Structures are given as structure tokens and as C-alpha cells.
Amino acid sequence: MVSPEGRGDTGQSDWPQTRTGANPSREWSGGQHKATYLSRSPGTVHGARCQPTPRMAEAHQAVAFQFTVTPDGVDFQLSREALKHVYLSGINSWKKRLIRIKNGILRGVYPGSPTSWLVVIMATVGSSYCNVDISMGLVSHIQRCLPEGCGPYQTPQTRALLSMAIFSTGVWMTGIFFFRQTLKLLLSYHGWMFEMHGQTSHFTKVWAICVRLLSSRRPMLYSFQTSLPKLPVPSVPATIQRYLESVRPLLDNEEYYRMEMLAKEFQDKTAPRLQKYLVLKSWWATNYVSDWWEEYIYLRGRTPLVVNSNYYVMDFVLVKNTDVQAARLGNIVHAMIMYRRKLDREEIKPVMALGMVPMCSYQMERMFNTTRIPGKKTDVLQHLSDSRHVAVYHKGRFFKVWLYEGSRLLKPRDLEIQFQRILDDPSLPQPGEERLAALTAGGRVEWAQARQAFFGSGKNKASLDAIERAAFFVALDEESHHYDPEDEASLSLYGKALLHGNCYNRWFDKSFTLISFKNGHVGLNTEHAWADAPIIGHLWEFVLGTDTFHLGYTEAGHCIGKSNSMLAPPQRLQWDIPDQCQAVIESSYQVAKALADDVELYCFQFLPFGKGLIKKCRTSPDAFVQIALQLAHFRDRGRFCLTYEASMTRMFREGRTETVRSCTSESTAFVQAMVEGTHMKAHLQNLFRKASEKHQNMYRLAMTGAGIDRHLFCLYVVSKYLGVSSPFLAEVADDGYGVSYMIAGENTIFFHVSSKFSSSETNAQRFGNHIRQALLDIADLFQVPKADS
DSSP states (O other), X not given: OOOOOOOOOOSOTTSOOSOOSSOOOOOOSSSEEEEEEEEOOOOOOOSSOOOOOXXXXXXXXXXXXXEEEETTEEEEEEOHHHHHHHHHHHHHHHHHHHHHHHHHHHHHTTTOOHHHHHHHHHHHHHHHHTTOOTTTTHHHHHHHHSOOOOSTTOSHHHHHHHHHHHXXXXXXXXXXXXXXXXXHHHHTOOGGGGSOTTOOOHHHHHHHHHHHHHTOSOOOTTTTGGGSOOOOOOOHHHHHHHHHHHHGGGSOHHHHXXXXXXXXXXXXXXXXXXXXXXXXXXXXXXXXTHHHIIIIIIITOOSOSTTTTOEEEEOOSSOOOOSOXXXXXXXXXXXXXXXXXXXXXXXSOOOEETTTEEOOOGGGGGSSSEEEEOOSSOOEEEEOSOOOEEEEEETTEEEEEESEETTEEOOHHHHHHHHHHHHHOOOOOOTTTTTGGGGGTXXXXXXXXXXXXXXXXXXXXXXXXXXXXXXXXXXXXSSOOOOBTTBTHHHHXXXXXXXXXXXXXXXXXXXXXXXXXXXXXXEEEEOSSSOOHHHHHHHHHHHHHHIIIIIOBOTTSOBSSOOOTTSOOOEEOOOOOOHHHHHHHHHHHHHHHHHHHTEEEEEEEEOSOOHHHHGGGTSOHHHHHHHHHHXXXXXXXXXXXXEEEEEEOTTSTTOOEEEEEOOOHHXXXXXXXXXXXXXXXXXXXXXHHHHHHHHHHHHHHHHTTOOSHHHHHHHHHHHHHHTOOOTTTTOOOOOEEEEEEXXXXXSOEEEEEEEETTOSSOOHHHHHHHHHHHHHHHHHHTTOOOOOO
């Protein structure tokens, strides 16, 4: 399941933590997915002559020309084949540039089009021939303002046509501006989210018709970006009121009174000044939250990415396409590059809520060709416009695999051959190479220092560039993982392998690492700064669907098609890693291994019922599960806890996430009544429905920009800039559980529960069992019939 929530901890004591504890597990198989966090209170050339080695010969064949210095002069040798590929690559590059220019123009005039522009010009010209001046004299005025010229093209007729074209273009652009502003105004209305199903108001119906009319023309991926409204800054009193409401169930009367006093002092004295800066930023910036969220929550975090930030995505758990590792990888990589091509051409349709309300697409821009570069104080995201290769890791060796032959994308069968060559390569790792990727799994400062000291020049820099400039990273694992329904532990082991592997066989800095297991199953380990989980989920859904339903395999499990045996083999990356660097690698490995070993991950499939029967309780599946988590946690720990559920704010431009504080007074009242065991079913049902309605309302508020945590976070950032201290903003959370779940269709729910072995109070498997029982108890409350488990 993939999680839509961003990371909450930065590893810095002076920044607030929105959650702590082990990173929740993720798994994907095409359904609804959620994450919830429960916490208690995230080369040198010498003069001697040398003979070329086979690998040097391969490199010589790849260049366009060679020259040899002899006593008789300089002998140049041109390679027609290499020059051909250079030419084709240049043609391909220019094609991409032209496509981007064309898309930029079409996107810039949406919902207009070149056709509509011609229609306006023809209407203007036609009216002129009918002696009707629809411009009300503007065409004549434009014609008088045109500079005088000479030549056959400066006739009165030509000047009239040019004037009409200028007028028509102005009218067309004005119309586009008007339509865009109207659409932005319409998209700022969110009342439709708060209306009950089947009780849509007349106003909302008219609104929906207008939105459909203004966005009916076929949009490209980024067509709606400038029409999306900005994320509003909530008022301080509203945020404070919601915050106090969220912590009331967790505090006794004395603690709550103290919190009220802190909140009142903050609201009256400190907040007004901080709020003014936020409002000013909201006028100036595209989104008042997202850039600070990316910088302070992700890029400035100095703790390791493994476990703390990166998350994982699983393969189909109940479907298997082939046992051939290289074949599965050939199809998957080909499908990914097909998706990237669609992304570059903006051929992917924007995600639309209700099929008409567009979601922001900006996070998709950095999906490929992106790497997080470590820094001593802050990291940066390096994004390239294109990359023609992937970096591959297998048995401690790194390889570079080209994705294109000239301008042609390699077919799945060609890619299979390339990956099989790597699997069959008997060469051994170079000194220090095997655990090199552990640098990306350890502390960010140590990695930044090592990168500057040991990877700034020579072959190390060239090889590191090959990895960091790759489209993505591929890990060919030597072990097998899959989900065996007869062995419940198999899913947990699968998740652990994707989450951290052995801590040196994933390049945790890449936007994502594609992981291929020996038995043909695959998965992803994804860096979190560049985007949130629904974005990678969209890619994964396309890739798995293309692999299964479009590309397919032969009866023997290989990719379909004929292979090209003339392809140059993958290029082995070369390293010169000194002992000092190897010591840093080992230190980073030990840090990452300690983190990985501390993660307790319990994954299970809940089979008694799923989305279908939950809806018979007349509640949303998400609210049902969230309330069950509250009941499970109370039974597990004997108390309530601060709980964060992921929400999204992508209805706003450059929106990312918000959190829903799902431990409410309504949910705690229901849980307490359930635990007491003395209440009638009708009363318990009434309490459950109140808790469910409250949860759904809070979720809608979070989605529409009226959440709590992002506003408080930004106020905290401003306070740090101004050097203002606030006891209210200094309140932080403690450790707990991470829960990720996916409602996989009508009859199945997958749960991934994580905690830390080092915590004496938590146990992921124990909590997982409480979740099972809580789901069953609530279903029994509504007398929902369950399938045999």
C-alpha cells in the first residue's frame, strides 16, 4: 500500500514533529489506500603504451571518432554507426523540444485552441465583408497605428487583414483570460463536498454544469494548473479552536486548561504578527505551504532516509505473470519509459474528482530523472529534463543500461537480454563497491561530506553521475519474495525487503528504486521529498496494467518479440574507493542497519469483509476503519492517542497533503461505550454514526484548506524566521504505531502495521490482532454478515 501522507519528522530538535515512530509499510494492488499514524502525545593517463581491454574496446566502439598519434602524424577514424546514433539522438532531442514548445502553447491558451483562434479571425473577416464592424472601430484604429511601409505587401487590403488578425487575437486572448478566471472562481467553491449523497442543492447543480462547460475540451496534463485556486490561509481563531477540539479527548481537565491558556496567549499576542506574514506569502507565492514543507520537513532533515522517510510500493500480491526475473524487469522498465513519454508529451489526463474537478499535477514533473543530492545543511533535488539510461545494482556491482538505440526505445525483449547479461556477469565487486549505496542510507551530513571528499573528480565522479543522472535506479535482488496466503509472515518479509532491503542494495536518493526479486516479483522504494504517494501510485497502476494486459509474455515466461543481439552490453561502472571512504560506508551501513533492525513490520490480509459490506453500515469505508483503529488502540494501550490520517490538498495549485486528527470526542465516546459493554446496540450505532459523520466532516475540511497542522507548521516557520518563541507551538508528539491500509475491492483489506522493537509499549503484531477484532466487533454491531475467513 502506498501512503498519501508526507513525512512528519525532520530529525532536528527545534522543528515540530507531526508524527514519530517507524515509517508505516506500504503495499499496492489497485485499490483505495490510506496511512495513519498513532502517537502517544516519521583517471590518469601515463606515457606507457597499453593494449585496450575488452571493456575499453566496447567504449571505443561507442564513440563517433578515434584518433591515434603516430610518427607519421595523426590518424583519424570515423565510425559511421556511431555518427548515425549521434545524429538520431540529436533528432530525438529536437523532437522533444518541439513537443514541449507545442504543448506549452496549447497549455497556455487552454481552454482555447488554434481552431478557435481561426474561427474568431474568420468571424471578424466575414463580418467586414458583410459591412458589419463588430470591432466597433477598433480595427480601423489598429490599422491607423500600424507603421507605414512600402512594398507589394503593404497594400490597404493587407493592412486591413493584419488589423483584423490583431483584433481577433486580442478578443481570443481576452476570452481565454475570462474563461480561466471564471473557472478558477468556480473551482474555489467546495460546498459540494459537504452535501449529503442524494441531497445536492440547486446551486451545486448549476455550479457543476458551469464547470463541465468550461472544462469540457480535452485537457492535457497541466492544462488546469493556472486555473486552480490558491490554498487559502485559515484564520488563527478557527485553527486554534479546531486544535483545542482535537486535543480535548487526550487531556484531563487540568492539562486542557493549561493548553487553553497557552492557546489564548498565542492567539492574542503572537499569532497576529505571524499570520500577517503568511497572508502576504499567500498573495505572492503559488502555495503558502508546499515549498516550506518540502524544505523543512524533507530536505533539511539530517536523519537517514531509510525507514524515516522513504516508503515502499508492492507488486500485485495475488497475481503472478512470470518467474523469469529479467523478463519481468524488461516489461516493467519498458512500461515505465512509455509512461515517461506520455508524461513528457502531457498525454496523461489530469486526475479529476467526480470526473470534473481537476487535481493539481505539478508533483508529476519530477517523477523521473530526479535525485536527492546530499548537503551538509540541506539537500537539494536535482531534476534533469531527460535521461537515456538506468543505473542497475546486482551482487555488489553497478551497471549503466541504455534505454534507447539511437532514437528508438528498446523493446521489452531487448531490455530482458540486457538485464540477463547483468545477471550472468561473473565479475566481482571492486573494493568498497558492494556497500557503496549504504551512504544514501546513513546520515545526510556524513554522505554529503563523503560525496565532496571522494566523489568530486575522476572515475568516481563519472560513475556517481551515471547513477544520479539515471532515469531511475534498478536493484536486481538475489532473493525471492512474494505473498503466500498460507504463510502470513511472507507479506511482512516482502514489505521489509522493499522498505530497506539489506541497507546497501537500494539507492535511497533516487526518486524511486525499482526492485526486482529473483522469482519475478517487483516493487518500489520511493524517496518522499519530490512527491506524495498517490503520484507514484498512478505510475504503478499504469505499469502493472501495461505489463499484464498489453505487453504480456511467451509460454516460457519471456518477453514477446525478437531480441537484437547486436546491442552493446551494459556498461560496468568503475570506482576507486579509498580506505577512508570505505570506513564512512561501513559507518553509514551500521547506522542504517540499526534502524532497519528496529522496525517491526506486521502485514496481513483481512478477508472477512471489505468495502462492499462496510457501505451497508451507511458510512464511508475510510471512517469505518479509522474508528476501528481507535477502538483497537484503546484495547492495546488502555488510553487514547493523537492520531494523524493523511489527506490531500491537490484541489489547490501545488497542494500536497494535510492531516486529519481522527481521534475526536465523538470517536472516543463510541470507543468507551464499546469497551464498557453495557450499552444497547441502538445507542452504540448512534454513537458510531456521530463519530463517522464527524470524521468525514474533518476530512472534507482538511481537503478544502481548513486543516490544522499545515497552518500551525507555517506559523512555526515564521516564528523561527522572526526569532519569536511560543510555548504553544513547541508542543510535540511522542512515539507510537504506523498503520497503512488498502481497501482492495469489495471483500479484502490489506493492513501494514509498523512499530519499533526498541519501544517497550508497542507491538505491531499485537496491535494488528486488535485491529482485526475491532473490525469484526463493529461489523457485528451492525449485524453485517461476513464471509468465512
